[in-house]
Amino acid sequence: MDWSEHGIKIVRANELDSNTPQTPGMTRAAAITHARTGASKLWAGTVVVQPDAKTGPHHHGELETVLYIIKGRARLRWGDKLEFSGEAGPGDFIYVPPYVPHQEINAKTDEACEAVVVRSGQDPIVVNLDMPSPEPASSGKPMPFHPEKHT
Numbered sequence: 001m002d003w004s005e006h007g008i009k010i011v012r013a014n015e016l017d018s019n020t021p022q023t024p025g026m027t028r029a030a031a032i033t034h035a036r037t038g039a040s041k042l043w044a045g046t047v048v049v050q051p052d053a054k055t056g057p058h059h060h061g062e063l064e065t066v067l068y069i070i071k072g073r074a075r076l077r078w079g080d081k082l083e084f085s086g087e088a089g090p091g092d093f094i095y096v097p098p099y100v101p102h103q104e105i106n107a108k109t110d111e112a113c114e115a116v117v118v119r120s121g122q123d124p125i126v127v128n129l130d131m132p133s134p135e136p137a138s139s140g141k142p143m144p145f146h147p148e149k150h151t
Contacts, residue, residue, distance in 0.1 A: 009037040016046060021126035025055035026104060034122050043119040047104070048112050049074070054105040054135055057082060061125035065096040065117060072113030075105040075135075082133050105135055 009032075016029035017036070030036070032044035047067070049055065057077075067074070067088075075087045078100050087107055088094050094115075096102055106113040 006038070011036060020045065021124045023055045023058045023126055023128055025049060025053050028117070030124075040122065041120070043122055043124070045117055047115050047117050049104050049106040050112055051106055052109040054133070055103050057101055057103045057129040057131045057133060059099050059101050059127050059129065060096070060119065061123070061127060062098045062121070063123070063125055064098060064120040066119075067094040067096070068092075068116045068118075069094070070114045070116060072111050073107040074113050074115065075107040076102060077105065077133065077135060078102040082131070082135070101129055101131065103133055103135065 011031045016031050017033075018027060018029045020028050020030045022028055027048045028045055029047075030043065030045040032039050032042065034040060049072075069088050069090050069092050071090060073087060073089050074094070075085060076094060077083075077085045078096075080101060082101065082103055104113075
């Protein structure tokens with residue numbers, strides 16, 4: 001085996017790729033993908049939700065998702081009407097099962113919420129949902145996003 005070609009890959013912080021499906025209110029950047037590292041069973045990257053901002057409701061199809069909170073405080077809403085909620089802070093892990101409608105909210109008004117995200121597959125599935133949120137309106141500015149990928 002040629003380990004120099006097929007061994008460990010290091011993706012530097014300044015090499016993350018934001019050309020990945022987005023959801024309003026959050027910025028995703030890919031680090032570990034098949035194209036960049038040869039990974040075949042998972043995807044990893046970062047997400048940032050700006051202070052006092054929230055994402056649009058969405059799900060990730062058949063993919064399982066894990067978030068690890070690095071900075072800030074994340075509030076999550078989930079369910080058919082986003083009726084359930086919970087919060088996580090630095091050092092906490094969040095597991096999002098397949099097809100679960102959810103929304104990420106930055107629970108802080110003065111600090112971005114930053115997290116590492118890992119998904120169980122390579123397909124960049126982001127299905128943005130047209131549904132109301134029970135979360136109060138925030139002052140966060142809308143974020144640009146790519147069209148969602150339908151499965």
